[in-house]
Amino acid sequence: MAHADTHALHAADHHDDHKPHGIGRWLFATNHKDIGTMYMVFALIMFFIGGAMAMVIRLELFKPGMQFVDPGFYNSLVTSHALVMIFGAVMPAFVGLANWMIPLQIGAPDMALPRMNNYSFWILPFAFTLLLSSFFTAGGGPAGGWTLYPPLSLQAGDSFPLTIFAIHMMGASSIMGAINVIVTIMNMRAPGMTLLKLPLFCWTWLITAYLLIAVMPVLAGAVTMLLTDHYFGTSFFNPAGGGDPVMFQHIFWFFGHPEVYILILPAFGIVSEIIPTFSRKPLFGYDAMVYATASIAFLSFIVWAHHMFTVGMPLAGQMFFMMSTMLIAVPTGVKVFNWTTTMWKGSLSFEPPMLFALAFLFLFTIGGFSGLMLAIAPADYQYQDTYFVVAHFHYVLVPGAVFAIMAGVYYWLPKWTGHMYSMTLAKWHFWVSTISVNVLFFPQHFLGLAGMPRRIPDYNVQFTDWNMVSSIGGFVFGLSQLLFVAVIIQSARGGPKATAKVWDAEPLGLEWTVPSPAPYHSFSDAPEVH
């Protein structure tokens, strides 16, 4: 182990808090905590930009008929909402949490590659400026859906190259972030921290990082093929030249399904940290959790065609993808079982992080069940391209991934700012969000089963009632996120001092051994793990 020389190097170090001042601190940041903060703030801004788009979408869908926006702009909103939320909000939030917490959890002084860390963050604002600026080009923003299926995506106006390059940049950022996470976890763990002592947040991130470097380059390849089809006369997807548009769907979803787990595995990690703390029991079945995560990651590579059952594929293919998809329910079931069993006979308390983690457990499971329904190929012929699909993936992404991020923020916020936040305000945020998110998305199951297609700005009058309910839920959910911002600002500005342990529990993990707020430079001397 190289920790011996780390000790030697840092023997002369002071444990003081000197940090660079001014704008340079952020522009040239190499400190994992600063970069983590920037990622989190960026994700929050994107969450509100994507959320504003969702508000306009729900406003348009409040009543049948065209109300506020024209259909082309509506399609741009739907497309950009997805790209902004996936690549701008959820993924950067997870990378931000990784930046903040992985070094603290493994007892490392920083990420392994601080300079690259800076680049991978600063690419993002440029990527999203590019993407969002396409709204001001001739033809408006990208409107072919975030899945970019040709030939529709190739018929876009000037937004097309901007979208493609933005995706290339987001991909480059994610790949650099992933390489950084892998190198940090593999090379910089404190002495004694074997892989099977790694906190689960680190484990899930390690596996996520491998998924990222396995599939983000495939997406880069797919969008590059779109680009050359559009500008350089290739025929990857152009039938006239012997290409096949269906092939794009295969390549895209070969990326797309692992991407789905990139969006949820770190959430599993966060929940696996929080539930034991507030149950005051160690996590039930740690090893099973690790193996379940790895199994889910492996299975994610062999299920992609369940996103496209109706394109016309051999019966054997449909059977294979249906069965392999259902197999994912086994390791996911193991996880849900273990979280539930962790709480069994535990000494539970319901602070905001625990509330969000519990909501995650219930509501993500609902999303998982509708996923199982969609996995049944013959049933999928009815459900595909309806609001049932919209309800399904929003259940796994909003009260799934987003709630887990909020749980993580509420869990670690006092560690970042050094101040406790208002539990009352945070609980208000929790209850309003949880009720409204169900009012928002649950009726969409009914709409989908009744046959309302997705990606349309207008609908038949029979769908009016549930759309109104869903829109009301949407407005409340959107507004309630201002409470989240209020809690964060309040905690950043001041409040009761947080202790090193923060919570009235015995949270495990090295992050609770450093004071709150975590000093600018922590673990300059590697701790010993037993």
Next chain:
Amino acid sequence: MSEPQASTKPGRHRGLIARLILFTAGSFAFGFALVPLYSVLCKVWETGNRWYGTQTARSDVIERPDVNRLVTIEFIANIPRAGDFEFAPTVTSMQVHPGKLYQTTFHAHNLTGTPVVAQAVPSIAPSSIAKYFRKTECFCFRPQSFATSETREMPLRFIVDAELPPDVDRITLAYSLFDKPQPANTP
């Protein structure tokens, strides 16, 4: 900016980083390798555009008419870029006996105002029976050149294999007529 804690000896991570970059490059290459792989799988499973089974002439055709069975063949013509062409089947449907050779034509009229090369791409429904629908002659086998304002009847000769599964009584054959893609910079 000098960070007080350059915690890592230079080069300590180099090996792992090199392997991860190689892994990433491999993933990028794999994305492109999916293109030929897709063609191979389409051929193996006799499905999809990359199979070309409905776009190549079949010589393994034996006439064995099953006069007791009639199957309806419907013809559809699509023009993805409307306005350039008039394109339609001469007859919209035919009643055929499996195992017997038939001929029909599609009508095309070049309205672009310039000479043009077009390529028809077939699609068949239900897709699972594509391998039973055999063509001995089709305008879709090669690009078609049209002079300015030229009108042409384009032939199609086909046979529905007598082995066609008994539950199929209707087959839809659709053609999309595309401008033949030109290399970049040559309009």
